[in-house]
Amino acid sequence: MNRFQGYEGLVRWTPDWSPSPIPNVAEAFEIGGGGRSYTFKLRKGMKWSDGKPFTADDILFWYEDVVRNTEITPVPPSWMVVGGKLGTVTKVDDLSVRFDFTQPHGLFLAQLAQPGADAPVRYAKHYLSQFHKKYNDRIDDLVKENNLSDWVQLFQNKGGSDEDSVRYGIKSQPLLHPWIFTSPPRGGSSHAIAERNPYYWKVDPQGRQLPYLDRVEYNFLQGDNTNTLTLMVLGGEIDMEDQFFATPENKSVIADGMEKGDYRLYATSPTEANEAVIQLNLTHKDPVKRQIFQNKDFRIGLSHALDRQEIIDLVLLRQGKPWQAAPRPESEYYNERLATQYTEYDVAKANQHLDKAGFTERDGGGFRTGPDGKRISIGIDLDSGRPIFVDMVQMVKDYWEAVGIHVSITSMERSLWEERVRDNADFDATIHRFGGGSGEAVVLDPRYYFPSSGNSMYAAAWQAWYNDLSGEDASAGVEKPPAAAQRQMTLYRQLLLTPDAAQRKDLMAQILQIAAEEFYVIGISLQANGYGVVRNNFHNVPKTMPASYIYPNPAPSNPEQFFIRT
Template identity: 65%
Template sequence: MGVTGGSGSFSQINRFQGYDGLMRWRPDYSGVIPNVAEKVQSSKGGATYTFSLRQGIKWSDGEPFNADDVLFWYEDVVLNKDLSPDPPAWMMIDNKLGKVRKINDYEVEFSFAKPHGLFLELLAEPTNDAPVRYAKHYLKKYHKKYNPKVNDLVKQEKLTDWVQLFQNHGGSDDDTVRWTVSNQPLLYPWTFTKAPDGGTGKAVAQRNPYYWKVDTQGRQLPYLDGLEYSFLAGSDTNSLTLMALGGQIDMEDQFFCIPQNKPVLADGRQKGGFDFYTTTPTEPNQAVIQLNLNHKDPVKREIFTNKNFRIGLSYALNRQEMINLVLLKQGAPWQVAPSKGSAYYNEQLATQYTEYSVAKANSALDQAGYKKNGSGVRVGPDGKPISIAFDIDNGRPVFVDLMPMIKTYWQAVGIQVNFTAMERSLWEERVRTNADFDATIHRFGGGNGEEVVLDPRYYFPLNGNSVFAAKWQAWYNGLTGSSASAGIEKPPAAVHKQMKLYDQLKQTVNTDQRTKLMNQILAIAADEFYVIGVSAVADGYGIVRNDFHNVPKSMPNSYIYPNPGPCNPEQFYIAS
């Protein structure tokens, strides 16, 4: 089987073969269900969760899995400051780390100082499977607590310390580490015989002979004996399209499945032996424009944090033209907001400043205090022309195609713009770990259903995905040192209020009360107007070969719902 992704990104692996945690999403995204856990019971108003682990599960090397592996993750990884300088955010409530206790070989208890209302949903997210991903019998060889001669291994492998040794052998939540170790025991349906190296080329995985799931007739899963991933350069969508047309891709809905490619794929699907399936969006916008509100340059920070400046930029965008030309008329002018009909819909947040009006744009920019010079260019408080440099992930061609239009619109109202499209790993480094980038475009986040609550990254500075305010989110999450590489700064009052409301929301088990709290957060987001949207997200698509079966005709498309993971890829099969 062939699955194709962009270089430097392990999202395809997470989505296809890496979704087996304690909990998982139902295929229809209607809620979470136990997975590696057979059942879970909540008590003390949501402050304690007791998991009964499925008995008989084995790691991919045949060794038994039990509660000792969960305790190893908690006691020897999470509580070890060398391995985990910052604890996992989903294990925190009121800035206090939860506790894990072994009841017996197949029961573990997670307890918190206060109710953790979102805990089970967070456990179902794709990268929160850590409690069942650290095989004690394998990893203890590389842990200083269990191996007194661990430094001998460090020297043999010419590494700096035992922490690097432990991580290099799979003991890390970082995808670039955990997926590049081919011999580590895992609970997934397939394990690598040729691991990805983070670049271009191929990776090969084979079926896990000890995988613990069976079908309704008692046959062991997965059906597919192996997977093959082809990693191409992030911007090489033409090669991906040609591979699809040539029948070389069994299934794919990322990277090259963009509106511009659908007509040629539709024309070639009969010859290529494939058809489409629908992906339903959960994001709040097709393209989220983010100025760096925490810029380390005080002049740029003053400009970008000026709300009238952002309002002016928003009015200057001809959204309908962008939708017509880049999105092929799929979408509608929209800010970054929950979808209409959602329990979280906020009309102000969704529709404000979406009118295309050069006059209103100029008026707002004038009110911001940045007048034009003799050349028609607006100058900042330092007397220099205002310029905005965008860093763009070249693996997202829609963003790259939008940028020349954004540049034209903003230059028309006196703002200089330039942009650089770069390989994804460089984009990650530039945007996620620095405080000196000007602006970027991204997507994802919550725009529909409970995903609004679980991933409000654009509604206030929640976590590292809130790149528009990295210093504020670092303060909120109590980050220190290298974990807050962009710096730490206490946020202004409105942002702080949102954070306090979200803390209250996280401790709320009652869904109606959570909805009320989230709507208060969204009302503040509407008033503050942190980020700028382009278009509501229309349905997307994926391609699947005609001989590749059990793929649903439609599925959600999200990071939190890591399609197709919840649709059970272990039951996909090939038959003519």
């Protein structure tokens, strides 16, 4: 929903995604103390969607009564923590607040501009305080009336939750967004309606109040409905969309149907590290598979075994370029070695590296055997909702089996896949995408460059150690990483404390150089430009926009200024 409905934080990205965020809900901001202090001046006269004033007290309510309340927030937002210490928020006056940190917070503004970091301006005190035990002596009665287990569940169900369907989908909850849900997207719903916020605070250059559109309707398709969505596009049933149906193989069909469907195309410029990233589980629970997958020569051999150009020709319809998971050529963080190494399709080199890894023996079926004498087999788990991955992995299987590595494939519904590969020590490998490939996304989402977050599925136990989830405990899925990864983690922590952009760039360059040496994951292709569709009577949609969750398109392109004219 934040991609369209609710991108209204203190600061925001510009439509063209300039490196520095600009004021949004905040009218202005000042940086002090060498990056230790950030003061935000709020806009005079701003109101919540129910007409009540929005002031600094609302931000203080979020900080004092939500973030610092461990019942509601057992783990504080990562962007509020520097050097392991939670920052503080102080009310300067009714229209000013100051965020202070014990150390410089180099990425604070960039992190505030991301989706999900709108929390400081999403908790209306006059509304949510009635569901908070600090402010309501009858809170236990309300819990019983709503058939809930405790006051925290009540608070979260009434809007005090980070879950999208809650944070945007409570009819009575006041928000600062251009549209407010009148028919919310609650669990399993197939349809949702949001209507104009009469107190929305933005105006167009002529002084007319936004948004232009009176209402926005969402249709939710359950499971893998790529074909259904494609047919809806061709039938002219969708005003604007650029996800799920917009695959390379669909582009010619979608382009041919423009006149009949009465729509046009817009371009989405890629910002991700790769079209598809193969991730072997380097912290596998099985010690034998762990030993095999952590062998760099093994991974290099698998990489040389891939005919990337054939995958690009057949699956991506010649749209792409052999590429590892790396910043894009136009990125200021581009590292040629990381991007291009081991991308040559060479079966002889593949076999040489697999032999060098020590796996020279083969079983009766011609497959290589591991240190336990058993056949080396890689099970690849896939999200069935991404058909490109499904098509690619069939070819990957053939390439790897040609050099003696057995492969099995399991395709599953997205929620099952998420459960299977995130923080799970038992899966062998998976394929995913995203990750920072251009702009500030390289720094904000370095998932493939070192084990930095739960999205670093190739080394869940190492990223857990980095993020101090539960101490070093292999049985709990937490493990001290190798020295090279620890060096990257030290550099990234230093980067987070660096307000100077040039110094941050140098630190990130060092992290990427180590990533090139370690070669954690295997990429397939540099992403080509994507596309979306917009009906011909739907206006003010840019001809091109960055495509990224961090951006998060189309929100920074100002959907409140989109309009329909027949």
